[in-house]
Amino acid sequence: MRRILAVAEYIFKQNFRNKILNVLIIFAILSIGFSLLISELAKEVEIRMTKDFGLFSISIFAFLTLVLSLTIQLFEETELKTISMVIVKPITRAEFIIGKFFGIILTIFMNILFMFIILMVVIKIRGGDPWDLKLFLSVAGTFLSLSILTSVALFLSVITTSIPGCIIFLFFTYILGHLTVHLKNLQYKITNQLVYKIIDILYIMVPNLELFNLKDKIHTNFSLFTFDYILLIISYSIIYILIMLILTVIIFNKKEF
Amino acid sequence: MNVIEAKNVTKIYKPLDFWKKEKIVAIRNINLEIKKGEVFGLLGLNGAGKTTLMKIFLGLLKPTSGTVRIFNDTIENRKIRERIGYMSELPYFPKYLKAYEILDYFADLFNIDPKIKKDKINEVLEIVRLSGRQNFKIKAFSKGMQGRLGLAQALLNDPEILFLDEPMSGFDPLGYKETRDIIIELNKKGKTIFFNSHILSEVEKVCDRVGVLHRKEIIDVQPIDQILKKHKNLEDYFINIINDEKVKK
Ligand SMILES: Nc1ncnc2c1ncn2[C@@H]1O[C@H](COP(=O)(O)OP(=O)(O)O)[C@@H](O)[C@H]1O
Ligand SMILES: [Mg+2]
Numbered sequence: 001m002r003r004i005l006a007v008a009e010y011i012f013k014q015n016f017r018n019k020i021l022n023v024l025i026i027f028a029i030l031s032i033g034f035s036l037l038i039s040e041l042a043k044e045v046e047i048r049m050t051k052d053f054g055l056f057s058i059s060i061f062a063f064l065t066l067v068l069s070l071t072i073q074l075f076e077e078t079e080l081k082t083i084s085m086v087i088v089k090p091i092t093r094a095e096f097i098i099g100k101f102f103g104i105i106l107t108i109f110m111n112i113l114f115m116f117i118i119l120m121v122v123i124k125i126r127g128g129d130p131w132d133l134k135l136f137l138s139v140a141g142t143f144l145s146l147s148i149l150t151s152v153a154l155f156l157s158v159i160t161t162s163i164p165g166c167i168i169f170l171f172f173t174y175i176l177g178h179l180t181v182h183l184k185n186l187q188y189k190i191t192n193q194l195v196y197k198i199i200d201i202l203y204i205m206v207p208n209l210e211l212f213n214l215k216d217k218i219h220t221n222f223s224l225f226t227f228d229y230i231l232l233i234i235s236y237s238i239i240y241i242l243i244m245l246i247l248t249v250i251i252f253n254k255k256e257f
Numbered sequence: 258m259n260v261i262e263a264k265n266v267t268k269i270y271k272p273l274d275f276w277k278k279e280k281i282v283a284i285r286n287i288n289l290e291i292k293k294g295e296v297f298g299l300l301g302l303n304g305a306g307k308t309t310l311m312k313i314f315l316g317l318l319k320p321t322s323g324t325v326r327i328f329n330d331t332i333e334n335r336k337i338r339e340r341i342g343y344m345s346e347l348p349y350f351p352k353y354l355k356a357y358e359i360l361d362y363f364a365d366l367f368n369i370d371p372k373i374k375k376d377k378i379n380e381v382l383e384i385v386r387l388s389g390r391q392n393f394k395i396k397a398f399s400k401g402m403q404g405r406l407g408l409a410q411a412l413l414n415d416p417e418i419l420f421l422d423e424p425m426s427g428f429d430p431l432g433y434k435e436t437r438d439i440i441i442e443l444n445k446k447g448k449t450i451f452f453n454s455h456i457l458s459e460v461e462k463v464c465d466r467v468g469v470l471h472r473k474e475i476i477d478v479q480p481i482d483q484i485l486k487k488h489k490n491l492e493d494y495f496i497n498i499i500n501d502e503k504v505k506k
Contacts, residue, residue, distance in 0.1 A: 079349070080350065084312070089366035
């Protein structure tokens, strides 16, 4: 346990000391604060736009945080080679992977929290109510989907050897993850058996990130915000993450340095 | 008593790109025994396979065939890894972290008692002469200083065996002397030291025994005093033995 925490802390520190990540946070703040400039519209519309735009920024910048943390980690492992000195320590490779997972999601969590507080302040300034449960749940959804993507990122990092390759696959997963539901919904129109099957396979393998996309629904009455739904997406993420981490550890155990 | 053993160890690297066929034989049929308490230097030209052999001892690489034993056990065993220290070739560390933070991380990985952790870190910083620099970020460290930090992390657990891969590369002449003093000091405390080097003048001053790895095989292992009886220095011996091999082939 102590070793897992040590790895997590190390990765978190490294991410936070890295200047690129700080630049990213500044951009995030600017883009959330940007909505303060719009002022021609009716108050309701303004608040609504602020929320939409803020949630959208949070989800994008949270993803970029993951991409950057991954790059920092891969860089350290491939270029600095400190990893060989870590692996010979009395830590198991599973502990190392789990520590990395928590280190990265802790970074993302702190960034999201920070951006969320800024968003709440901006909403308050605009005269809206920042203590909105739906708002909170959609940010939590973003965090869950990023936890899943983090586990995918770790998996990709053990199966590919090149940094750009790994990042590109992560972007693909991100895009496909938001698309597969829509593909599935259109599937009945498809007659080609092969394409039909491919959609099925993608639907099962690629994480269904649209499940976590609550931000498009915050203004609707049709409520996705039921307890059952929340429970469903939490279980889905836990199962998906566990499978990914187990596969990652199996492959990582065979890896040579 | 042997603390490190290699039996018929061969390592063949897979081709670097999957479409290529030729495999790279890095070392072939290595047999080697290192005794408790000795300082053993493995010599060899660049690409001879020194790093490969060390990584196999450490479990970082798996031998294609043959077996290695550390303390008559496998390195997979966590308890065994608690008793060894390893410094890689040219260690580099993340540049935004402080030296102290890096050692703190490694101390946690060794599960060093939190009560003595701080003292332990200061102690190893003292040994490698980095005290006073512990709160500097790595960005402000030279290659040689990072090398010292690499040595420091390998000493945190008071290892019984120390594996050092080219410990002096990147160091200045004062660094050579300091590293040599550290090795001699540790050896006095009964530690076994296995290291790779091609800085022969230094090897000559610290080793009890040397082995020569040439063209993937160990061609000779001898106590240093035997060598110095027949040759004027280690360099003379090394050049001779490598040239003899050339003639044989
Ligand atoms: N990961 C690897 N994949 C393929 N070949 C390698 C790899 N690492 C080392 N080699 C090759 O194995 C040989 C021995 O390398 P190495 O053990 O690093 O030698 P040394 O440490 O003595 O300089 C070299 O020919 C090198 O090119
Ligand atoms: Mg080498």
